[in-house]
Amino acid sequence: MLLIMANQSLYSDSTLSDRTVHPDGTMIAAEHLSKSYRVGSTDIEILHDVSLTVSESEVCAIMGPSGSGKSTLLYCLAGLEAPSSGDVFLLGDSLVSRSRRELAQLRRTELGFVFQSYNLLPTLPVLENVALPFRLRGERVDQARIEAALASVGLAGRGSSLPPSMSGGEQQRVAIARVLAQRPRIVFADEPTGALDTRSGRLVLSELHEIGNAADRCVLIVTHDPAVAATCDRVVFMRDGRLVDQLAAPSVEQVASKLTSLSEPSSSEQVELSGAHVGRAV
Numbered sequence: 136m137l138l139i140m141a142n143q144s145l146y147s148d149s150t151l152s153d154r155t156v157h158p159d160g161t162m163i164a165a166e167h168l169s170k171s172y173r174v175g176s177t178d179i180e181i182l183h184d185v186s187l188t189v190s191e192s193e194v195c196a197i198m199g200p201s202g203s204g205k206s207t208l209l210y211c212l213a214g215l216e217a218p219s220s221g222d223v224f225l226l227g228d229s230l231v232s233r234s235r236r237e238l239a240q241l242r243r244t245e246l247g248f249v250f251q252s253y254n255l256l257p258t259l260p261v262l263e264n265v266a267l268p269f270r271l272r273g274e275r276v277d278q279a280r281i282e283a284a285l286a287s288v289g290l291a292g293r294g295s296s297l298p299p300s301m302s303g304g305e306q307q308r309v310a311i312a313r314v315l316a317q318r319p320r321i322v323f324a325d326e327p328t329g330a331l332d333t334r335s336g337r338l339v340l341s342e343l344h345e346i347g348n349a350a351d352r353c354v355l356i357v358t359h360d361p362a363v364a365a366t367c368d369r370v371v372f373m374r375d376g377r378l379v380d381q382l383a384a385p386s387v388e389q390v391a392s393k394l395t396s397l398s399e400p401s402s403s404e405q406v407e408l409s410g411a412h413v414g415r416a417v
């Protein structure tokens with residue numbers, strides 16, 4: 136209970152005066168996104184004409200069979216990979232028309248990333264790792280916020296530890312605390328609970344929901360875990376680089392059943408479903 140209260144104070148004082156959400160509440164909009172990689176002399180298209188919107192206060196999960204393009208989509212939406220065609224709008228602004236410098240600025244100020252590689256600096260103690268985004272932005276380091284963020288992921292008192300002395304799950308929680316302390320408007324998370332035990336996973340998910348369901352914010356999570364997806368407001372499903380379906384606030388059983396059907400060989404019904412969704416925002 137104490138941990139949850141610490142978390143609530145993290146977000147209660149956010150200023151909304153500088154809101155730049157699109158007037159209809161859209162935080163992320165992908166429009167006809169395609170992504171190819173060059174392998175040898177051949178371009179292989181991984182994402183095909185993906186259109187997707189994520190709204191303010193929404194926690195949305197992306198699911199699909201292995202290799203269906205979930206991480207590639209997440210990276211394109213986050214501005215970490217350039218799409219081959221189409222565009223991504225974050226907070227109403229086109230990513231394609233931004234310079235590298237403007238993209239870096241957007242990432243530093245508005246976006247948070249929870250990726251499988253924790254991106255912690257091994258020689259810096261936990262407190263300094265969590266403080267890094269403040270320093271990169273040239274802002275005063277807010278120790279209280281950092282300590283509250285560490286407490287909210289069950290790492291109170293671990294501020295002086297060095298990452299290599301921590302377990303994979305603990306390092307993942309440090310990375311998540313760093314995001315929580317920043318209060319980004321949009322969080323992109325790739326398997327955020329992948330390396331965590333059940334209790335830590337619950338804590339982290341609760342924190343991600345706390346951010347994502349707040350006004351002026353949203354969270355997008357790639358996960359293989361139906362139990363994680365079932366905590367989300369919406370789950371979109373990918374197959375072979377396309378968005379093929381979505382479920383609003385599904386149960387674990389509904390998610391698992393949809394995943395099973397996506398792993399089966401194509402049926403005419405699936406092709407129709409895919410066709411119905413491709414090219415329009417879901």
Ligand SMILES: Nc1ncnc2c1ncn2[C@@H]1O[C@H](COP(=O)(O)OP(=O)(O)OP(=O)(O)O)[C@@H](O)[C@H]1O
Binds near residue numbers: 172181200201
């Ligand atoms: N840099 C790259 N160059 C070439 N192919 C790539 C590259 N990155 C990803 N791919 C290919 O794109 C496809 C989709 O990969 P991606 O990691 O997006 O899938 P995923 O759904 O996230 O998979 P998983 O669930 O296994 O993590 C895969 O076939 C992968 O091999």
